[in-house]
Amino acid sequence: MFCPNCGVQNAEDVRFCGACGVQIAAQSYPSAAAQSTPARMGDRFLAIALDTILFAGIFAVVGMAIARRLGGITEQGFSFEGRPALLTIGLTLLLMLLYFWLCEGLFGATLGKGIIGIRVSKADGGACGLGPSLARNLLRLIDGIAVYLVGFIVALLSKRRQRIGDHLAGTIVVESKPGAAARAGLIVSWLLLLGGGFAGAYMLHRGAPVTQTASAGGDAAQESGPVEPAATGHASMTFSSTGALKVVNFDCLQSEGGSPRQAAPYVPGDTVYLKYDVIGYSTDSEGRARLQYDISAFDPNGVLLHTPWKNTYTGRLDRGTPVNGTFNLGIPRPVPDGASRIVIQVRDEISSDQLQLTFPFWVDAAPIAPATTLEIRDFEIAASETGPAEPALELQGGGTVHMRCKVFGPQFRGEQADVQMSLKLIGPGGRAVFEKADYGSINDTWTYHPATFHVPVTGHLSLPGGTPKGSYRAVYTFTDRVSGRSVVKEGRFDVK
Numbered sequence: 001m002f003c004p005n006c007g008v009q010n011a012e013d014v015r016f017c018g019a020c021g022v023q024i025a026a027q028s029y030p031s032a033a034a035q036s037t038p039a040r041m042g043d044r045f046l047a048i049a050l051d052t053i054l055f056a057g058i059f060a061v062v063g064m065a066i067a068r069r070l071g072g073i074t075e076q077g078f079s080f081e082g083r084p085a086l087l088t089i090g091l092t093l094l095l096m097l098l099y100f101w102l103c104e105g106l107f108g109a110t111l112g113k114g115i116i117g118i119r120v121s122k123a124d125g126g127a128c129g130l131g132p133s134l135a136r137n138l139l140r141l142i143d144g145i146a147v148y149l150v151g152f153i154v155a156l157l158s159k160r161r162q163r164i165g166d167h168l169a170g171t172i173v174v175e176s177k178p179g180a181a182a183r184a185g186l187i188v189s190w191l192l193l194l195g196g197g198f199a200g201a202y203m204l205h206r207g208a209p210v211t212q213t214a215s216a217g218g219d220a221a222q223e224s225g226p227v228e229p230a231a232t233g234h235a236s237m238t239f240s241s242t243g244a245l246k247v248v249n250f251d252c253l254q255s256e257g258g259s260p261r262q263a264a265p266y267v268p269g270d271t272v273y274l275k276y277d278v279i280g281y282s283t284d285s286e287g288r289a290r291l292q293y294d295i296s297a298f299d300p301n302g303v304l305l306h307t308p309w310k311n312t313y314t315g316r317l318d319r320g321t322p323v324n325g326t327f328n329l330g331i332p333r334p335v336p337d338g339a340s341r342i343v344i345q346v347r348d349e350i351s352s353d354q355l356q357l358t359f360p361f362w363v364d365a366a367p368i369a370p371a372t373t374l375e376i377r378d379f380e381i382a383a384s385e386t387g388p389a390e391p392a393l394e395l396q397g398g399g400t401v402h403m404r405c406k407v408f409g410p411q412f413r414g415e416q417a418d419v420q421m422s423l424k425l426i427g428p429g430g431r432a433v434f435e436k437a438d439y440g441s442i443n444d445t446w447t448y449h450p451a452t453f454h455v456p457v458t459g460h461l462s463l464p465g466g467t468p469k470g471s472y473r474a475v476y477t478f479t480d481r482v483s484g485r486s487v488v489k490e491g492r493f494d495v496k
Contacts, residue, residue, distance in 0.1 A: 036174035038161045039118040044173055050112030054190060055096055057197020063088040064204040082312045097137060105133030114186040119176040132169035139165030243353030244280035251275050265364040268333040272361055277322035282351040287316045290349040297329050300338030307447050334452040337365040370451030371409030374480040374487055379405040381491035393493035398465040401474060401493055407442060408454040411482040415445040418481040428470030467495050
């Protein structure tokens with residue numbers, strides 16, 4: 001090695017010139033990456049497991065939101081087939097890519113990596129950065145084959161445990177132990193995101209109509225053509241269709257799967273059971289039909305009774321086999337007297353043919369006075385749950401006081417009502433002998449809440465044997481948490 005100062009030739013392994021003493025070889029120091037310990041494969045597996053579990057919650061809320069919009073809500077969750085399923089998978093994978101890319105590019109670690117105590121850096125020890133992070137995460141498509149078997153084998157054979165994405169991006173996963181407070185914060189964030197995902201999915205599912213997937217099979221379609229009004233006993237039924245798509249074998253049933261129902265009025269609280277077959281649909285090259293169902297129900301004033309029911313049927317069928325469909329509708333108690341209707345729309349997504357069937361049904365309902373604010377009607381107390389009201393109720397040393405009433409006029413926040421009930425028992429001499437602030441509540445969602453909306457409420461108060469004799473007052477307070485209005489009702493009884 002030549003000295004840059006005096007030009008004298010020196011041996012290759014010397015650091016200073018033998019003639020003039022000038023340093024000719026730069027001092028080398030181990031890089032930050034060399035000083036860092038590559039993360040263990042077990043820790044990396046635990047980190048990806050935590051991140052995958054986190055996205056189970058994200059998948060649930062994304063799938064439920066898409067199913068709520070496009071159809072596919074089931075009793076257990078949402079249907080995992082058809083276009084909604086593809087959208088759910090695609091959007092979840094996109095969110096995962098953004099999550100890994102941005103977290104590792106900006107902070108060096110996802111929540112899973114941070115909790116376990118590892119991070120991603122450049123091979124020379126510098127921060128990962130967005131560019132390398134994008135490269136290493138796009139390569140997960142290859143590394144992740146067979147549940148990350150490819151990435152595991154490549155990392156296992158690598159001196160610094162780099163998978164394919166790390167080799168391409170010039171990155172390495174190293175140990176990085178966070179402090180106790182930082183780790184606690186990461187764990188809390190992980191739990192909040194996971195719980196928020198499942199809670200959001202639950203809230204989207206709550207109150208949604210349950211989809212009933214049509215099944216192929218059943219009796220062959222009759223040659224009578226589309227349903228005629230006289231076939232059901234409802235003379236005002238209407239039917240229209242474009243193209244070959246038709247409804248046959250339509251019937252209104254006594255119960256689900258039961259015998260046909262004679263044309264007669266319903267009353268609030270009844271259930272309408274319908275069945276029908278769809279014929280004249282087209283199929284693709286694989287013999288699959290694709291039918292989109294949209295079903296809505298309206299009261300006599302044209303107000304929706306329930307959230308519209310949507311579903312997509314996709315199935316491989318033999319030629320001429322009808323697609324069987326059913327629909328059940330519970331009639332809400334506030335429905336006014338008159339002709340309500342169910343509208344069934346079916347679209348053939350292959351041929352673009354459409355049909356619409358409107359089924360009117362008459363509801364005999366007693367007139368109900370509307371309420372604009374919180375009201376308690378038909379309040380009464382009795383000695384038994386279903387017994388007659390007893391204004392002068394007497395108990396012999398103890399027993400149970402039953403209360404029943406109807407809560408009218410709660411205000412809604414969106415589709416949710418929130419009424420809290422409390423109970424205070426005033427004994428002889430005006431002294432409170434019992435008090436319960438959370439005696440009951442009305443906290444649920446209702447799509448249909450006209451001015452006649454009301455909720456039946458029952459409750460009971462048990463008095464032990466040996467309760468002191470005298471006159472008692474059971475004071476019930478109903479508070480609408482949306483409007484802030486409260487109504488108090490009292491039930492009086494004597495203990496002998």
